Amino acid sequence: MSTQLKQESNYGGRYTDPATGYTTGYYTLKQMKTLYPQGGYRVAGGIGKIKEGQYTVAQRLEDSEGHQISVYRGSEFKGLINSVVGYARVDDDVFVAVVGKRSHKTLVLALLGVALLAAAVYCALNWNTWFPQKLDIDPSAAAVPTQNVPQRENINIPGYTVITANTDGKTKWNLVNPEGNPCYFQVVVKTKDRNRVIYESKLMPPGSEIKDPELTRKLSPGTYDITLQYNTFELEGDHDPMNNAVTEAQLVVE
Known part of the structure; x- marks a missing residue:
């Protein structure tokens, strides 16, 4: 992997690491669907809001101002608060995932999904207590x-x-x-x-x-x-x- 990411003119997103100041543009998820409607690209790692204990550092990147950021091994980086927001190009059809905060809408939907799942489990466990089964006793x-x-x-x-x-x-x-x-x-x-x-x-x-x-x-x-x-x-x-x-x-x- 090169020590710098390719800075495309049509990047739709921009990420700055709050700790080091490293800055890069990236293709948004919507852009990636347009560029690769059938997939076919490779993810060589991830940068951004990634927990160090869960992933291994592969190398470090440096931007034009000399700021550096770690690249973590892996291709999928999912979390409740942070998730992949886009991809920055390394080479032809090779990208690193950019991990940032989920949008408020996505986060609300995720939390709502968790709440609904918990409510469904709670109802399933207590259904028979709330609504006892009516026995079909033979009238004869x-x-x-x-x-x-x-x-x-x-x-x-x-x-x-x-x-x-x-x-x-x-x-x-x-x-x-x-x-x-x-x-x-x-x-x-x-x-x-x-x-x-x-x-x-x-x-x-x-x-x-x-x-x-x-x-x-x-x-x-x-x-x-x-x-x-x-x-x-x-x-x-x-x-x-x-x-x-x-x-x-x-x-x-x-």
Whole structure:
């Protein structure tokens, strides 16, 4: 790198180092976009408001008055207060970045961006506290007579062997979430051969039952192998999913 920068007549910006008095002109960022719309220039280092501890000094430049300034290794010099404001030519298609204070508009936008990001993170962390999730409890889930069963750690999954229904989809069957379970139930019933959903409940609290649930599909008379998928969710907090279970049974349609 030469010890002096080329002082072009059409430089749109001017930088003076407050410590040494070193002065140089430079192309503004807008000018660089006009001169190099596709890029294609090389940045050999940076001068100006650069923290010494973050970058290594490559050499020193001297202006026509004998004032000197350090050139720091690197091609990108970004900061909240200071940033690249333009480029001074070293050689054909080779420049040093000139780092100065951001414009008030750019600084305000940067600070606003930081503030908005912080606000978004704060809202995300507190959203469930401010607006608790409304549980989609199945309106057909009625409380069964309590046996005062204490809450257990393990989940009790009921077993059904044969469920009967008529061709209109009405069943003779009580779907239960046993008392003492540490979770909500959401139950999906499917035919085993085609994996078709024939019934799907909403959330059932522990100690509730849905009496004679109606199938969502009408089936012809016959015996069908079915699966019952129990999706479970925590009772407290964000009601996160817990372990799921699948049981098998037969559906007899008469």
